[in-house]
Amino acid sequence: MKHPEIVLLGGCHVAGYLVGQENAFSSKLSELLHGTIVGQVARVRVIDLPEHLKLIEEKRPTHVVLQLGNHEFSASLHLMLRQLTRALGRVPAARKAGATPGKPASSSVSSSPGQLGQPLPTPSRFFRLRVLGLSVLTTLLWLFAKQYRRSIKALNACMKQHPDTAFIFLSPFPCRPAADNAVRGFGGWLLRHRVAALPNRYWLDSHQVLHPDRELFTDPWHLNAQAHTALAYCLAGILHSNAAYTRPPQP
Numbered sequence: 001m002k003h004p005e006i007v008l009l010g011g012c013h014v015a016g017y018l019v020g021q022e023n024a025f026s027s028k029l030s031e032l033l034h035g036t037i038v039g040q041v042a043r044v045r046v047i048d049l050p051e052h053l054k055l056i057e058e059k060r061p062t063h064v065v066l067q068l069g070n071h072e073f074s075a076s077l078h079l080m081l082r083q084l085t086r087a088l089g090r091v092p093a094a095r096k097a098g099a100t101p102g103k104p105a106s107s108s109v110s111s112s113p114g115q116l117g118q119p120l121p122t123p124s125r126f127f128r129l130r131v132l133g134l135s136v137l138t139t140l141l142w143l144f145a146k147q148y149r150r151s152i153k154a155l156n157a158c159m160k161q162h163p164d165t166a167f168i169f170l171s172p173f174p175c176r177p178a179a180d181n182a183v184r185g186f187g188g189w190l191l192r193h194r195v196a197a198l199p200n201r202y203w204l205d206s207h208q209v210l211h212p213d214r215e216l217f218t219d220p221w222h223l224n225a226q227a228h229t230a231l232a233y234c235l236a237g238i239l240h241s242n243a244a245y246t247r248p249p250q251p
Helices: 025-032 048-054 054-057 077-087 125-144 147-162 180-196 225-241
Strands: 003-008 036-041 063-066 165-172 200-203
Touching: 003 025, 003 054, 025 036, 025 225, 036 054, 036 147, 048 054, 048 147, 077 125, 125 147, 125 180, 165 225, 200 225
Parallel strands: 003 036, 003 063, 063 165, 165 200
Antiparallel strands: none
């Protein structure tokens, strides 16, 4: 069997933000698979995927891990408006950079995260309406905005062109702020249904592995080393079995 060669595309978690690269799920996964990371790009936005997919053509890896959507799926109306104006081509290129690492664009308007490890508050009617409204806007954006359709089309084409490469998708990660966590959960569902269900595509719903009321965060937005390790073991289990996988005990 070929020595595993892995390409990773995703957000700041790919680079182990706040926990260090050695504790990132990407590094842990390569250790578990006895493989090598041959390419890695962090802070990848969905609309930028076509240019980053060139790395797959160049490296021809055995595995591609994609951790997408943390930036796009947010309960921030400000971020949503930015995405809408960008999709309409009204944002200058110099202003298209993502949120500053460690300071998500949604942090200024999201619901209060509360104490880490404390129970989340019961959702209010306003909370549910807010999540519903943002979910509808997000769906319209992903279905009709040219940039998003182009990126998903390129991604599906890349998977078809490399049938011997395993493409493993991680859903947007859970976070402590309740509204953002709910939107990310919906975003995972949307992304999964936009990506072609090919034989070489695998999916891990991180919300089924990690829970926002557990001690799994370094801050309200970023996972700690324990959570990274749990993700790595789940990903390795999926790849080893190539089928449904029974997860280890929850951390």
